[in-house]
Amino acid sequence: MVGFGYERRGRVMPEGPTHDLIKAQLRSASGRSSKLIKDRQAIEVLVEVSGGGSLVLRVDSGGGYSLRGRPAGKEASEAKSQDLIAVGVVRAEEIVAIRPEESSAEHEL
Numbered sequence: 001m002v003g004f005g006y007e008r009r010g011r012v013m014p015e016g017p018t019h020d021l022i023k024a025q026l027r028s029a030s031g032r033s034s035k036l037i038k039d040r041q042a043i044e045v046l047v048e049v050s051g052g053g054s055l056v057l058r059v060d061s062g063g064g065y066s067l068r069g070r071p072a073g074k075e076a077s078e079a080k081s082q083d084l085i086a087v088g089v090v091r092a093e094e095i096v097a098i099r100p101e102e103s104s105a106e107h108e109l
Contacts, residue, residue, distance in 0.1 A: 022061050055085075063090040 024043045026034040037043060042060040049055075053071040067085045088097040 020061060022059060024059075059090070064088070065090060 021038045021040060022043055024037045024045065026045070040061055042058060044056060044058040047055045047057075049072075051072055053069060056068045057065065058068075059065045064087070066087045069083055069085050084100050086097050086099050088095060
């Protein structure tokens, strides 16, 4: 078989720098949980609230994250593709968060 990377348990793994796995598991207030999801690049979670809109959390293997939201209904068609709520970096010693509205307010002063 000709391919890029090396084979591990029947799957071809890409060559190049490897990142630690990032892991996610959904848990509900009622105690139910999903299976554990693992990836080397990024994980994205979509949460839809009936009649309220949706939130998308994306976290990459370097610790960078973004949180985007979109309202439901009439506002959704008028909203940007998905409004950025916050971006930041998760580190061992701290979580750095940047909120776009705070950042733009500082530049206007």
